[in-house]
Structure formats: structure tokens, C-alpha cells
Amino acid sequence: MPRKGMRSLCFSPRTPSFSTSRQSTTSESTASSTNRRRFSESMIEQTIDAAATIIMKWDADTSAYAKVTSLFYESKREALQFIRSVNELQKTMHLLVSDQGSRSEKLVRAQILMQTAMKRLQKEFYQILSMNRAHLDPESVSTRSSRTSARSSTSDFDDDDEIRTAGDSISEIEEVSSMAMSDLKLIADCMIASGYAKECMHIYKIIRKSIIDEGIYKLGIEKLSSSQVNKMDWDVLDLKIKNWLEAEKISMRTLFTGERILCDQVFATSDLIKESCFTEISKEAAILLFGFPELVAKTKKNSPEKMFRVLDMYSAISEDWKEIETIFSFESTSTVRLQALDSLVRLSESVRSLLMDFESTIQKDSSKTMIPGGGLHPLTISSMNYLTLLADYSNILTDIISDWPPPAKSTLPASFLFSPDSEDSTAPAISVRFAWLILVLLCKLDGKAKHYKDVSLSYLFLANNLQHVISRVRTSNLQYILGEEWITKHEAKQRSYIVPDSKLREEIKVSIGTKLVTLYRDFYNTHISTVGDERGARLFVRFSPEDIGNYFSDLFYGTVSSGSSSTSSSVSSHHRRQMLRSPLGV
Structure with missing residues (x-):
């Protein structure tokens, strides 16, 4: 078949029936698209209206009730509805931005509502953090699991009212703490998803850092320079070392552990935010804590007790090293790990130096x-x-x-x-x-x-x-x-x-024999009357004073078995x- 004929067959004009069918389909598609758009616009308006109802109800600028009342404490159900409405509003705003045919007035209204909602959530986030300081303190957070474990191990048959009351009290504290952490996470997730992570982090950092700084201060950890430590009398420095040993234990068991747990849970959806918050909250206090042993190690204080204080500090850090690496595992907290490691190195150098001083002191004793x-x-x-x-x-x-x-x-x-x-x-x-x-x-x-x-x-x-x-x-x-x-x-x-000197040996023998025999003779004469007659004396008394003297007569003339003195160690x-x-x- 000629090429022209093939082309004519394949690309011949559409038949009338086919053309009519296509026009009909196009018309139906256009109508369907219009209907979907109308339906979508209707849903958008409903979503915005629903969000506006609950958001404006809790707008503290327009409602006196909202100004003095907490959403999350007043009604947890309504708080959850508020969060769902904000999340739906956020999705709607994405649709409005992506849909070129959308009306800008809706987007502007949605943005204003979102700003109002975020302002409310910031207020709620701040209130929960502030009002639950006692329930969200690092000790409560870090020991919740141990408390639960300890309570579960209590006998079911224990009828002690005091123990039961204490257990109920602990349960209540744990429940409040858990609820507060759950609410914080709910708000944080919503604010982060809505693009308000910076505002959420700012509030969290301010409040939580104040708690950590206050805790370190109460534990007696203060910023000191090397010259200040060198000028301290040993008794003063010794007291500060003892205080540091206790502070280090509490800090690692509760303060930093609890803060890391809380931070991980509240910002579980974002590793970057989690790291940023924990680092800014704890880094300064932790470096202050682990920097003190290095200052002590560098001092020239020459006290017999210094060796043991240095060893105590070395022991405290080395025993908690795994916890230090776990809690301060972020790259941005590497300076904390380095400070703790520097202190270990300095303390070990101090121990070696003190051992050399000890040896030198023995050798120089004149x-x-x-x-x-x-x-x-x-x-x-x-x-x-x-x-x-x-x-x-x-x-x-x-x-x-x-x-x-x-x-x-x-x-x-x-x-x-x-x-x-x-x-x-x-x-x-x-x-x-x-x-x-x-x-x-x-x-x-x-x-x-x-x-x-x-x-x-x-x-x-x-x-x-x-x-x-x-x-x-x-x-x-x-x-x-x-x-x-x-x-x-x-x-x-x-x-x-x-x-070897016979004269000295005889003098030693006589001296020992005289002292021992004299004491034994006095004891013998005092108590001999209590055993009765001569027959009784033979039954109850094995050695007379003369016998004791005879036993010492050859004391230094043979091989003497070594005695063993004991002193308490x-x-x-x-x-x-x-x-x-x-x-x-x-």
C-alpha cells in the first residue's frame, strides 16, 4: 500500500459521531469539576467557620472568660477539639495556598484565626509549664518509674493506712505529671505543625532553664575561678568538695536525667527541636558542675586529705560516665562530655603527682x-x-x-x-x-x-x-x-x-619475765583462796608463779616462732x- 494511503487511513478526519461524543464528555467533565470546586469551597468555609467558633471563644483579647480561664484545665474535651480545629485549619490553609483559583479573603481570614489560636496555645503552654513546676520538676519526672516499681512491690495484704495514703498521694502526683506532659506534647506538636516551633521553644527554654539553674544553685554549685579556689583555706575547699560530691549525685540521678526525659517526650516529633531545647537548658549548668573538679585538681593545696577527695571526685565522674554519655549524647552537648573528660584527666594527673609527693616526703624525712x-x-x-x-x-x-x-x-x-x-x-x-x-x-x-x-x-x-x-x-x-x-x-x-648480744638478750629476758611473773603472782594470790584447799588448787590451777618463771628461762636460746600482732585496718x-x-x- 502506498505510504500516502496508509497516512490517509490512520489520520482520517473524525467521524461525526465520535466528535459529538467527545463534546459531550468534555461538558460533563467541566460540570463535575465545577461541582467538586463548589463542594470543596463549601467544606473550606465550614472548616474555617467551625475553627472560628472555638478559637474566638478562647480569644483572651475579646473574652473576659478566656482571659482568666485555662482551656486545658477547664475542659480537656474542648481542649482536644480546639487542637483538632487548629490542625484542620492548617490543612485548609495549605489547600487555599495551592489552589490558584481560591479567594484570598478566605486565606486572610484563616491566617488571622491561626494567629489567634497560636497566641492562645502559647498562653496554655506557658501556664501548664508554670503551674506544674512541682509536678514537672526533674526529680518527679526521673523517678516516676522507680516510684511505680516500688509501689507495685508493696504487699497487697499491707493494711497500713499511712502507707496506703502515701501511695495514693504518689499516684496522684504521677497522674498530674503525666497529664501535664501529655498536654505539653499535644500543644507542642500542634504549634510545630503550624509553623510556630520557634515560639513554642522560646517559652519552654525560658521556664525550664530557670528550673535547672535554680536547682544547680540550690545544690551549692557556683562559678569559681582558678585563683579563687587557690586562695581558699583547705577546710573551706574540703567542704565545697564534699558538697560537690553530693550535688553531682543528685544532678545525674534527677536534675539532668529528668530534664532529658521531659524534653524527649514533649518534643518527640522533632529531634532537632529536642536537641536545641535540652542543650540550651542544661549545657551551661552541666559545664559548671563538671568544671569544678578540674579546678581542684590544679590547686597546689598540700593536705593529707586532698588525695582522697581527688579520688572521690574521680570515682563519682567515672561511675556516672555512661549516664553522662547518654544524657549529653547530642553533638551540641559534646562540650559537656569533654569537660567531664578533662576533669577526669586532671584528677588522674593530680593523683599521680600526690603519689610522687608521698614518696618524696618519705625519702626526705630527716x-x-x-x-x-x-x-x-x-x-x-x-x-x-x-x-x-x-x-x-x-x-x-x-x-x-x-x-x-x-x-x-x-x-x-x-x-x-x-x-x-x-x-x-x-x-x-x-x-x-x-x-x-x-x-x-x-x-x-x-x-x-x-x-x-x-x-x-x-x-x-x-x-x-x-x-x-x-x-x-x-x-x-x-x-x-x-x-x-x-x-x-x-x-x-x-x-x-x-x-645476738648475750647481755642484751639476758636483760630482755629478765625484763619480760619480771613483768609477767609479777602480774601473774598478784592474780594468783588474789584468787587462790577461792578454789579451797590444796587439793582444789591442784584441780583448778595449772601453773604456779614459779612455773611461769621456769618457762621463760630458755626463752631466747632456741628458735622462736614468730608472733603475729594484729592491728585494725x-x-x-x-x-x-x-x-x-x-x-x-x-
Whole structure:
């Protein structure tokens, strides 16, 4: 078929019947579109009218009733209707903007109504936040679940009216708190969807930041400079540290935790708004809180108690580190995490410095006082008190000195080099450090023993002081740090000490025997009459005063089994200061 013929067949003029049909269809379509538009316009007008009815009812500028009454407290049903009307109005405004054929008067009216509605919702949002400060305080929010858990664990058979009343009261508080949070979220969602997020955030930030700032202030956290801290007497600074330890605990358990929970729930629909609000509300207070330990760590205060306060602060932050990362997880709150981390680093540096000062203090002790009778030296007592207290922080110290280089090889006598020492690569760093500090103490005592003119008395001095060291290790957490091998080796040094001078040995024997026998004879003479005649005495009395004297006759002529003295190592925190107030000024 010729190409022209094909073209003629395919593109021939429409038949009359087909043309008539198309004209009819077009006419019907136009009519249908007109009807839909009329119906749509009618629905728009109805939506605007319905919204106007409830919005204007609660316009505080035109209604005295609305000015003094809260919508959400007066009628929750009507409050929900108000929110639905605003949401419908917002959808209608989108239709009016997108429909080029719409009449602008409707859009203008809808915009005016929306502004009036937002003004009302701002007022409601502010009122709920303000009137529920007690129910929305961080403590109430953060502990609601724990309260519920605690109440549910109470016995169902408990008939105590007081407990039941308290439980009812807690339930009421929780209910009010939950309702307030629900209302806040409802309003926030509506305002954000309507393009009024900025106004909503502004109100929330002002009120909630005032609560956080007030809470931090009441906890005693204040802005201090490094120079102010350095000028404080230790007693004043010590009091502030104790206060900070309590404040940190409360802040992390309630203040910041509660605020994060509340913020997350109210602005659940927007991560950006949630982050912005929480950051602006809590960032300043949190940096203030976690900045204080860094100031303390930098001070040059030289108090025996400082080491333990620094360790307490390090422990508080490290124990709450997971919570710090969770609560301040936003990128915009990274400065809070960095501040807490900086404080940990500074505190750990301070601990290391104080340990070096402690070692230096032992080495520099220049007292030449000879203890009568070869007894305990004050340096031994104070040093072991200090080390015993430090041992109670072994977990924290393990973290702090885990990467601290071991002590440098020393020129100390080889007899004092015991495991674990600096050459034992398998020993934990904390064991090496504590063993080294005791080694320094024992070497210092060895030098002080040389001040005794009588060699035997110098050995007795060393024996007494070494026995005290071993006893404190054996009865404290030092035993777990140093290990059984350390204790065994040093106990073997107690048994190796003897009194080689015969005259001194005889004098010691006579002195001990005289004191003990005299006391026993007085006791014997006082109570012998109570047992009756001679036959009764043989039944109830095993040793006479003469027997006791005979037992001591060969006391120092054979191998003497080592005694074991015990001293208490469990020192409560309120005795710490008294223990540390000694000639060892570290």
C-alpha cells in the first residue's frame, strides 16, 4: 500500500459521531469539576467557620472568660477539639495556598484565626509549664518509674493506712505529671505543625532553664575561678568538695536525667527541636558542675586529705560516665562530655603527682629521733595509715596508674628488691607502685636504724617496724594488692631477726619475765583462796608463779616462732583525718 494511503487511513478526519461524543464528555467533565470546586469551597468555609467558633471563644483579647480561664484545665474535651480545629485549619490553609483559583479573603481570614489560636496555645503552654513546676520538676519526672516499681512491690495484704495514703498521694502526683506532659506534647506538636516551633521553644527554654539553674544553685554549685579556689583555706575547699560530691549525685540521678526525659517526650516529633531545647537548658549548668573538679585538681593545696577527695571526685565522674554519655549524647552537648573528660584527666594527673609527693616526703624525712626501746617510728605509722586508706581505692587507682611507667631502677640494696618489682612485667601496675612505696619506707627505716648505737636495738627497731608494716598489709586491702607471696617473703624477714648480744638478750629476758611473773603472782594470790584447799588448787590451777618463771628461762636460746600482732585496718571515713594527722606531712 502506498505510504500516502496508509497516512490517509490512520489520520482520517473524525467521524461525526465520535466528535459529538467527545463534546459531550468534555461538558460533563467541566460540570463535575465545577461541582467538586463548589463542594470543596463549601467544606473550606465550614472548616474555617467551625475553627472560628472555638478559637474566638478562647480569644483572651475579646473574652473576659478566656482571659482568666485555662482551656486545658477547664475542659480537656474542648481542649482536644480546639487542637483538632487548629490542625484542620492548617490543612485548609495549605489547600487555599495551592489552589490558584481560591479567594484570598478566605486565606486572610484563616491566617488571622491561626494567629489567634497560636497566641492562645502559647498562653496554655506557658501556664501548664508554670503551674506544674512541682509536678514537672526533674526529680518527679526521673523517678516516676522507680516510684511505680516500688509501689507495685508493696504487699497487697499491707493494711497500713499511712502507707496506703502515701501511695495514693504518689499516684496522684504521677497522674498530674503525666497529664501535664501529655498536654505539653499535644500543644507542642500542634504549634510545630503550624509553623510556630520557634515560639513554642522560646517559652519552654525560658521556664525550664530557670528550673535547672535554680536547682544547680540550690545544690551549692557556683562559678569559681582558678585563683579563687587557690586562695581558699583547705577546710573551706574540703567542704565545697564534699558538697560537690553530693550535688553531682543528685544532678545525674534527677536534675539532668529528668530534664532529658521531659524534653524527649514533649518534643518527640522533632529531634532537632529536642536537641536545641535540652542543650540550651542544661549545657551551661552541666559545664559548671563538671568544671569544678578540674579546678581542684590544679590547686597546689598540700593536705593529707586532698588525695582522697581527688579520688572521690574521680570515682563519682567515672561511675556516672555512661549516664553522662547518654544524657549529653547530642553533638551540641559534646562540650559537656569533654569537660567531664578533662576533669577526669586532671584528677588522674593530680593523683599521680600526690603519689610522687608521698614518696618524696618519705625519702626526705630527716628526723634523727631514736624511738626508745626500738619501738614504732611515727613515719611507719603515718605511712602505713596512708597506704591502707589508699588501698580502699584500689579499683580507681588501677585505672589511673595502669599506663604509668614503673619506678626507675634504683640503687637501693639488692636485699630490698622483692617481687612484685619494677622488673616484673607481669605484675599489675598498682601492685608494683604500692610495693615500691613500701620499699622506699623500709629503706628509710633501715637508715634510721643506724642511729642506734646498740646494734641489737637497731635490729629490734627494724623487727618492730617491719612487723607493723606486715600486720597492716595482712589486715587491709593491701593484702590483695601485694599478694600472699609478698607477705610470706617479708614475714620470713621477722623470723630472721635475732638478738645476738648475750647481755642484751639476758636483760630482755629478765625484763619480760619480771613483768609477767609479777602480774601473774598478784592474780594468783588474789584468787587462790577461792578454789579451797590444796587439793582444789591442784584441780583448778595449772601453773604456779614459779612455773611461769621456769618457762621463760630458755626463752631466747632456741628458735622462736614468730608472733603475729594484729592491728585494725578497717578505718571508717570519719576517722581518716585523725589517722592522717601525723608527722608525715603529705
